[in-house]
Amino acid sequence: MQQNVDRSAFFPRAYDGFTGQYIAGRWVAGTTGATVLDRNPYDDAVLAEITQAGLSDLAQAFAAAKAAQDDWGRALPGDRAAVFLKAVTILEARKEEIIGWLVRESGSTRLKAGIEWGAVRAGMLEAATMPASAQGHIIPVDRPGKEARVYKKPVGVVGVISPWNFPLHLSNRSVAPALALGNAVVLKPSNDTPITGGLLLAKIYEEAGLPAGVLNVVVGSSSVIGDAFARHPVPRVLTFTGSTPVGRHIAQVAGESSLLKRIGLELGGNAPLVVLDDADLEKAVGAALIGRFMHQGQICMSTNRIIVDASIYDDFVEAYTAAVKTIKYGDPNDPATLVGPLCNDSQVRNVTESIARARQSGFRECVSGPIEGRVVAPHVFADVTNDSEFARNEIFGPVAPIIRAANEAEALAFANDTEFGLSSAVFTRDEARGLAFAQRIEAGMTHINDITIHDYPHVMFGGEKNSGLGRFNGKWIVEEFTTDHFISIQR
Numbered sequence: 001m002q003q004n005v006d007r008s009a010f011f012p013r014a015y016d017g018f019t020g021q022y023i024a025g026r027w028v029a030g031t032t033g034a035t036v037l038d039r040n041p042y043d044d045a046v047l048a049e050i051t052q053a054g055l056s057d058l059a060q061a062f063a064a065a066k067a068a069q070d071d072w073g074r075a076l077p078g079d080r081a082a083v084f085l086k087a088v089t090i091l092e093a094r095k096e097e098i099i100g101w102l103v104r105e106s107g108s109t110r111l112k113a114g115i116e117w118g119a120v121r122a123g124m125l126e127a128a129t130m131p132a133s134a135q136g137h138i139i140p141v142d143r144p145g146k147e148a149r150v151y152k153k154p155v156g157v158v159g160v161i162s163p164w165n166f167p168l169h170l171s172n173r174s175v176a177p178a179l180a181l182g183n184a185v186v187l188k189p190s191n192d193t194p195i196t197g198g199l200l201l202a203k204i205y206e207e208a209g210l211p212a213g214v215l216n217v218v219v220g221s222s223s224v225i226g227d228a229f230a231r232h233p234v235p236r237v238l239t240f241t242g243s244t245p246v247g248r249h250i251a252q253v254a255g256e257s258s259l260l261k262r263i264g265l266e267l268g269g270n271a272p273l274v275v276l277d278d279a280d281l282e283k284a285v286g287a288a289l290i291g292r293f294m295h296q297g298q299i300c301m302s303t304n305r306i307i308v309d310a311s312i313y314d315d316f317v318e319a320y321t322a323a324v325k326t327i328k329y330g331d332p333n334d335p336a337t338l339v340g341p342l343c344n345d346s347q348v349r350n351v352t353e354s355i356a357r358a359r360q361s362g363f364r365e366c367v368s369g370p371i372e373g374r375v376v377a378p379h380v381f382a383d384v385t386n387d388s389e390f391a392r393n394e395i396f397g398p399v400a401p402i403i404r405a406a407n408e409a410e411a412l413a414f415a416n417d418t419e420f421g422l423s424s425a426v427f428t429r430d431e432a433r434g435l436a437f438a439q440r441i442e443a444g445m446t447h448i449n450d451i452t453i454h455d456y457p458h459v460m461f462g463g464e465k466n467s468g469l470g471r472f473n474g475k476w477i478v479e480e481f482t483t484d485h486f487i488s489i490q491r
C-alpha cells in the first residue's frame with residue numbers, strides 16, 4: 001500500500017481510484033494500516049479498498065482546516081460563490097457517473113439516486129447565494145455618540161458527521177453552506193459510503209477550485225476516530241446526521257471538549273401519515289406507498305406509521321395492499337425498481353427483527369415476500385396498535401404498519417404519541433381542516449395532502465423531540481454556521 005502519495009494524478013478523468021483520505025488538498029492513505037473493502041450492497045462487488053484514518057490523520061485534518069479558514073473566510077463573496085457555480089457544472093457534466101456511484105455504493109435505486117443528484121445540485125445553487133447573505137446590523141442605542149454594530153462572521157471550522165442513506169446530499173447539506181459562509185470543514189462520512197458520502201464530494205469541490213485545506217475528508221472506523229472527532233477542540237460547530245442514540249452520544253462527548261461548541265443534530269424519525277375520513281383515498285394510498293418504500297424506507301422522513309380513520313380504514317387497507325403488491329423490488333440499477341437492497345447487514349437484521357416483532361404481535365400480514373441477500377420484499381401489516389414496539393420504533397425498511405384510529409382526535413393523539421417529531425403528513429379534502437390538524441402535530445415538518453419526504457435547500461428542515469436540535473437550509477443554516485460579533489464605536 002502506498003502511503004501519503006498524491007494520488008490525484010492517477011484519476012484525472014473519471015472519479016475513480018479512491019483509497020483513503022483527503023487532507024490539506026492531498027489524497028493520502030489513512031495511517032492506521034487497516035483497510036476496509038467498500039462493497040456494493042446489492043452484489044457485494046468490491047468498489048474500492050479504503051485505508052482507514054487514525055487519530056493523527058484526524059489531527060492533521062483539523063489543523064489543515066484551521067490553517068486554511070482565515071484566507072477562505074476573507075475571500076470575496078463572489079469568489080466563494082463561483083466555486084459552487086462551477087461545482088454545479090461539474091455535477092451536470094458527470095451526472096451519470098455520480099448516479100452510478102450512488103447506485104453501486106449506497107444501494108440507491110436509479111429513481112432515488114436521480115432525486116439525490118437533484119438535491120445536491122439544488123443545494124449547491126442555494127450555497128452560491130449564501131456568501132452575500134451573511135449580513136450584519138447597525139442598531140440605535142441610548143447613549144450619545146455610541147454606534148452599535150453587529151457583524152456576522154464565519155464560525156471558523158465546522159465538523160460534519162453524515163450517514164449512509166443519502167450520503168452525497170446529507171454531507172453536502174452541511175458542507176456547502178458551511179463553506180459558502182466562509183468556514184472550513186472536516187467531514188467524516190459513514191464507513192458504508194466513504195466515496196459518495198465524502199471523497200466524491202471532495203473531488204467535485206477540488207475540481208471546482210476550492211483551495212486546499214478548506215474541505216477535508218477523514219474516513220475511518222467510528223470506534224477509532226468517532227469520539228475524538230466529537231471531542232476535538234477546533235470545530236466551533238459540529239453537525240451530526242444519523243441515529244438518535246449515536247446523536248445523544250456525540251452530544252455528550254462534544255460536551256467534554258476543552259472548548260465548548262455548538263451542535264446541530266438531525267436524527268431519527270417516526271413519521272405518521274394520517275388519512276382523515278374525507279381524504280382522497282387514491283392520493284393517500286399513492287403517497288403512503290412512495291413515502292414508505294422509496295429508498296427501501298431508509299429515509300429519516302419515511303412514512304413509518306399510516307394512521308387511518310375507521311370510516312375508510314377497510315377501503316384504504318384493501319387499496320394499499322393491492323398497490324404495494326405491484327412494487328418492483330431487486331436490482332437497484334433496473335430503472336423500474338422501487339425497492340432495492342438495504343445498505344448493510346445490520347440494517348437487514350434490524351428490519352428482519354421488525355417483521356418478526358409484527359408477526360409475534362399477531363398483526364394482520366397483508367403483503368409479504370422473501371428476504372434475499374440484502375433485498376427485503378415489501379411488507380404491509382394492518383391492525384397494528386400504536387403503542388406496540390413495532391410501531392414505536394423507527395423501522396428504516398420496506399415494512400408498512402397501518403393503524404386504525406376511531407376518529408380525528410384519536411388520529412392526532414396517535415400521531416403525537418412518539419418520542420420523535422421530524423416529518424408528518426395529513427390527508428383531507430378540507431384544506432382548513434388539514435391546516436388546523438397540521439398545526440397540532442408535534443413535528444418540525446408537516447405536509448398536507450402529500451408524502452412525508454420533502455427537503456428544499458431554501459426551506460427550513462428539522463425536527464422536534466428526539467428527532468434533533470437545530471435547523472437546516474436557507475436562512476436557518478446561515479444562523480447555524482455563522483456567529484455574531486457586537487462591535488461598538490464611541491464617538
Ligand code: NAP
Binds near residue numbers: 222247394
Ligand atoms: P448512525 O449509525 O447514527 O451513523 C451516522 C454517522 O455517525 C455515520 O457516519 C457513523 O459512522 C457515525 N458514527 C457512529 N458512531 C459514532 C461515534 N461513536 N462517534 C462519531 N461518529 C459515529 O446512523 P446511520 O445508521 O448511518 O443512519 C440512519 C439514521 O440516521 C436513522 O435513524 C435516520 O433516521 C437518521 N437520519 C436522520 C436524518 C435527518 O435529517 N434527521 C437524515 C438521514 C438519516 P459509521 O457508519 O462509519 O459507523
Ligand code: MG
Binds near residue numbers: 038041105106192193
Ligand atoms: Mg457498502
